[in-house]
Amino acid sequence: NAGVMQNPRHLVRRxxxxxxxxxxxxxxxxxxxxxxxxxxxxxxxxxxxxxENIIDESGMPKERFSAxxxxxxxxxxxxxxxxxxxxxAYFCASSGLGQIPYEQYFGPGxxxxxx
Amino acid sequence: QxxxxxxxxxxxxxxxxxxxxxxTYSNSxxxxxxxxxxxxxxxxxxxxxxxxxxxxxxxxxxAQVDKSSKYISLFIRDSQPSDSATYxxxxxxxxxxxxxxxxxxxxxAVQP
Numbered sequence: 203n204a205g206v207m208q209n210p211r212h213l214v215r216r217x218x219x220x221x222x223x224x225x226x227x228x229x230x231x232x233x234x235x236x237x238x239x240x241x242x243x244x245x246x247x248x249x250x251x252x253x254e255n256i257i258d259e260s261g262m263p264k265e266r267f268s269a270x271x272x273x274x275x276x277x278x279x280x281x282x283x284x285x286x287x288x289x290x291a292y293f294c295a296s297s298g299l300g301q302i303p304y305e306q307y308f309g310p311g312x313x314x315x316x317x
Numbered sequence: 318q319x320x321x322x323x324x325x326x327x328x329x330x331x332x333x334x335x336x337x338x339x340x341t342y343s344n345s346x347x348x349x350x351x352x353x354x355x356x357x358x359x360x361x362x363x364x365x366x367x368x369x370x371x372x373x374x375x376x377x378x379x380a381q382v383d384k385s386s387k388y389i390s391l392f393i394r395d396s397q398p399s400d401s402a403t404y405x406x407x408x409x410x411x412x413x414x415x416x417x418x419x420x421x422x423x424x425x426a427v428q429p
Contacts, residue, residue, distance in 0.1 A: 206360070233415065244323070244405065244419040245361070258416060293360050297415075306417065308353075308360035 204229065206296050206309035214315045221281040221288070223312045227296030234277040235306055236269055239291040251277060284316045318343055323406055323420030332429050336393040340406035340420045343387065347418075350382050351407040352391045355422065361405055365391070396427045 207226040215221050227234050236248040250258040251271035262269065266284075271277040281288055291313050295306035323340045330336055338352075349368045353361035365380040367373045373380045381390040389406055403422040410416060 235415070235417075237417075237419075242325075242421070244321075244421040245407075245417070247416050247418065250415050258413065260416075295360075305363060305366070308362065310358075310360050 206294055206307055208292075208294050208309040208312050210312060211310060212313050212315070214317060215284050216317055217285055218283050221284050221314055223279040223281075223292050223294075223314070225277040225279070225294030225296075225309060227277070227294075228298070228307055231296035231298045231307075233297045233299075234271050235295040235297075236277075236279050237293045237295065237308075239293060239311070241290070245293065248279075281314075284314075286316050289314055289316045320344060320418050321406060321408055321420040324423055325421055327424040327426060329426045329428060330396055332396060332398060332427055334396050334427070336391075336396050336400070336425060336427075338391040338393075338404050338406075338423050338425070340389045341387055342389070342408055344410070345384070345387065346411045347408040348411040349409040350380070350389050351409075351417070352378075352380055353405040353407055353419075355403045355405060357402075364404075396425075398427050398429045401425055401427050 209224050234251045237245040239245045247261040249262050249269045254273050266282045268280045291311045293308050293311045295308045297306050321342045351366040352364045354364050355361040367380050370382050370384045377394045379392040403424050405422045406420040407417040
């Protein structure tokens with residue numbers, strides 16, 4: 203009964219490169235959320251997706267960031283042309299249809315370091 | 318003004334102590350109130366949630382919400398070293414209950 207899985211757990215990128223973060227939700231879950239945790243700050247909501255749809259992207263930076271949750275496969279958070287300020291822990295959470303919407307289960311996170 | 322304010326600590330207590338963790342929020346339209354626990358280098362895990370003023374108890378944990386004061390608390394009785402973690406309060410806006418707004422977290426250390 204695997205929980206939310208994220209990979210890679212650690213990712214190092216040079217400035218200007220692309221970062222791709224993957225999230226596999228819990229079995230049976232069709233809602234995925236991405237959060238970012240910067241040092242000394244709390245978790246910040248980025249985006250909420252259902253299969254093939256972006257429901258709420260109010261927390262996504264306007265440029266360089268995109269997210270998808272295809273019909274098959276994991277959800278992807280993509281950061282183009284990374285900058286040092288993108289260094290953070292990125293957490294994915296999932297919830298299921300019919301569940302209390304706020305009962306989100308979090309993955310272990312991907313720690314992105316931009317050098 | 319931040320939507321959710323939380324004292325970052327750190328808070329250090331002896332084993333067996335009662336711990337009180339608190340958050341304040343600014344928008345009376347917030348609907349659901351949660352507490353998450355996050356161990357170092359791990360993802361947050363949901364401890365408790367509530368949506369009404371008053372107390373909710375689960376084992377050694379009690380969540381308290383005072384909507385008139387916009388104040389939420391988590392009490393831990395008989396604290397254990399295994400409770401050492403960062404505790405995050407989270408709130409959902411009315412009409413957007415899939416979006417969690419987190420406090421910055423309070424780091425708790427329970428000394429054996």
